[in-house]
Amino acid sequence: MGMIIAVISGKGGVGKTTATANIGLGIAMHGRKCVVVDFDIGQRNLDMILGLENRVVYDLVQVMDGEASLKQALIKSKSNENLYFLAASQTKDKSVLVSSKIKKLVDELSLQFEYVILDAPAGIESGYEHTIEFADSAIVIVNPEVSSIRDSDRAIGILDSKSQKVKDGEEVDKYLIINRIIPEMVQSGDMLSSEDILEILNIKLLGKVAEDKGVIEASNQGTPIILDPKSVAGAAYKRIAARLCGDNIPIQEPTVNNKGLVGKLKGLFS
Amino acid sequence: MNFPWNKKRKSAEVAKDRLRIAIMTDKQNDNYPFMEDLKKDIIDVVRKYIEVQDIDIKKECHGEFEALSIDVQVKEK
Ligand SMILES: Nc1ncnc2c1ncn2[C@@H]1O[C@H](COP(=O)(O)OP(=O)(O)OP(=O)(O)O)[C@@H](O)[C@H]1O
Ligand SMILES: [Mg+2]
Numbered sequence: 001m002g003m004i005i006a007v008i009s010g011k012g013g014v015g016k017t018t019a020t021a022n023i024g025l026g027i028a029m030h031g032r033k034c035v036v037v038d039f040d041i042g043q044r045n046l047d048m049i050l051g052l053e054n055r056v057v058y059d060l061v062q063v064m065d066g067e068a069s070l071k072q073a074l075i076k077s078k079s080n081e082n083l084y085f086l087a088a089s090q091t092k093d094k095s096v097l098v099s100s101k102i103k104k105l106v107d108e109l110s111l112q113f114e115y116v117i118l119d120a121p122a123g124i125e126s127g128y129e130h131t132i133e134f135a136d137s138a139i140v141i142v143n144p145e146v147s148s149i150r151d152s153d154r155a156i157g158i159l160d161s162k163s164q165k166v167k168d169g170e171e172v173d174k175y176l177i178i179n180r181i182i183p184e185m186v187q188s189g190d191m192l193s194s195e196d197i198l199e200i201l202n203i204k205l206l207g208k209v210a211e212d213k214g215v216i217e218a219s220n221q222g223t224p225i226i227l228d229p230k231s232v233a234g235a236a237y238k239r240i241a242a243r244l245c246g247d248n249i250p251i252q253e254p255t256v257n258n259k260g261l262v263g264k265l266k267g268l269f270s
Numbered sequence: 271m272n273f274p275w276n277k278k279r280k281s282a283e284v285a286k287d288r289l290r291i292a293i294m295t296d297k298q299n300d301n302y303p304f305m306e307d308l309k310k311d312i313i314d315v316v317r318k319y320i321e322v323q324d325i326d327i328k329k330e331c332h333g334e335f336e337a338l339s340i341d342v343q344v345k346e347k
Contacts (some may be wrong), residue, residue, distance in 0.1 A: 005298060032282075128281055146285050146288065146289050146292075149289055150289060150296070151294055153293050153296070154296065157297070157300065167303045167324070186282070188280075189280030189281070189282050189283065190280060190282055192282050192285055192286060192289075193282065196282065196285075196286045198290055199286075200286065200290060200293065
């Protein structure tokens, strides 16, 4: 049985969909079979980030309702044969989700894939609750700023009370990704450091991703940033995927990008 | 730099303190300390009459009023 991982955040727009696409592709590049599922019903986006929007014929609600088979709805990634994608419904709203049908779908997926990654909608309402319901573990995405961190704590609270695993007396594993770190600001004391955030949220750290303009360019093109060998964010997602595949890779702190002469000289001698 | 004449605290430090308090307050507003015990007791009572699937208790704050919302889901036949 594959592992079911929900990507959550509480606050919207912090990078869940970007993370889902890149981690999914990273795991696939590691040779593991992986499916990424867009659970943001009514606000389909993962298809765009993966560059697969033209291939969507059936969505997950149609599969759950028996209008299409899983085989028909699963879309193979253009860049890696180990990665598949299941689209969110664009026409219906979150109220169409029913626990029993979700359970059946994720169970079926976890028979076919080693990793089943669910991209949660923003907020902590029913769409979110349904995404985490049958998850084995959760990746919590935060930005180093107060509202994102506070909201993520609420999302974690719901995860710890509403997921099936918790109701069965087990624990849901939680991993933190700090996204959009600006090293210069952390250094000058104007952005919360990773240590500060970990102290407040008290969950395991999975990775740190720097602010990277390339992420928007990558989404413009529909080619996840992990495919760009020069990108720092891409490299961070590679390490995160490797960690999820069991590799023991130390966490790297995003470093200040010294563009000045002194920085260049420092770079020469380090 | 932490020079004595530079008294202004760094904003990250302020953020950390504010977050700590906000999150603690959020948690208190979410819950009564007796929530888990209450849940068990309610399950025991309802179970005398009908099988319980799940129960959800929420503390709700509406302005000055506090309410306790209890949702009991019975077992499907
Ligand atoms: N490391 C990064 N550096 C720069 N921009 C980023 C980074 N990560 C994400 N972004 C940008 O942030 C925006 C939101 O990202 P994304 O759509 O992945 O967030 P989300 O959490 O899925 O949003 P929603 O809650 O609406 O589903 C996008 O414009 C994305 O390009
Ligand atoms: Mg999203």
